[in-house]
Amino acid sequence: AIDGVLHVHNMGSPIVENRSEAIKAIGLQNSDIFNSIGSLSEFEKLSDQEVEHGREGMFVVLSDVHLDSPSVLEKIERMLEGYSDFTPLPIFVFMGDFASRPQGAKETMGYFDDLAGVICKFPNVANEGRFVFVPGPNDPGIASILPRGPILNYFTSSLRSKVKHAIFASNPCRMRFFTKEIVFFRDDLVGKMRRHCLLEPREEEDGDEYAKIASSGQRRLSRHAIKTVLDQGHLSPLPLSASPIYWQHDHALRLYPFPDALIVGDRVDQYYENYEECDAINPGPFSNGFNFVVYRPIGEVRRSQTKSDVEFSQIE
DSSP states (O other), rough: TTTTTTTHHHHHOOOOOOOOHHHHOOOOOHHHTTOOOOOOHHHHHHHHHHHHHGGGGGEEEEEOOOOTTTHHHHHHHHHHHTTTSSSSSSSEEEEEESSSOOOOHHHHHHHHHHHHHHHHHHHHHHHOOOEEOOTTTTTSSSOBSSSSSOHHHHHHHHHHHHHHHEEEBBSEEEEETEEEEEEESSHHHHHHHHHSSSSOOOOOOOOOOGGGSSSHHHHHHHHHHHHHHHHHHHHHOOOOOSSSSOGGGGGGGGGOOOSEEEEEOSSOOOOEEEETTTTEEEOBTTEEEEEEEEEEEEEEEEEEOOOOOEEEEEOO
């Protein structure tokens, strides 16, 4: 400081550690938020099972599933019809908002009941399929505070009674698939970051491999938003005035070590980036264009090494 004034010559994000480096640094048990892997030998057994059986796993992810739109329900029915004969069935992840505008309690209950009716047209899907519902910013609950709790049973009891494996999760939501950790987060991330940035994002030096990916406009902003949250190790690295947080649950927003995949339901166009071995994916708004993404955590196995697979889809 000079004359009581702090002069900053250079400022940047923390040094990046990919998932494998972070686990080596802090230990396997300290990095397992699920407390499901007790030792390295258990991890190795799970890795062997992953190589043998993992390619069967698939996540079908939709965001902004506006159930008050008849066309959205129609497209969901067509999608479920296409997957109804799959063995095993994929895991369906539906992220909010579940209505195009705030609705009353009776209307919200009716929309989830309508969705249950669509799912029940395919008995195999209703009885055996796994459905995970992640609330959006404008769904019933305390708005604008992260993390958000699940949508209350009061609104979803009818769907729960008809769809055997319906899970209403928090936002963000974490899942483990064998050794892979996947984070699902519904937030208008790019727009929020853009509103609160102090300096316009710029490209990194030419030597940065990540910066060599050709992009412009929205793609560039999306890439910078993803890089920011991963570098900061937190899903909401913003002042509390911009993004309030329940401090006692702040750990749910942390991204250290990096997950194997971060799937963000954003309102911008679909994108996929792989940043320091972390798959960053946006399925795009289903209500606008009927876009979704199919994610296979184990898409390919070579010499006991696994590689994921991302497929962007659209219902015509």
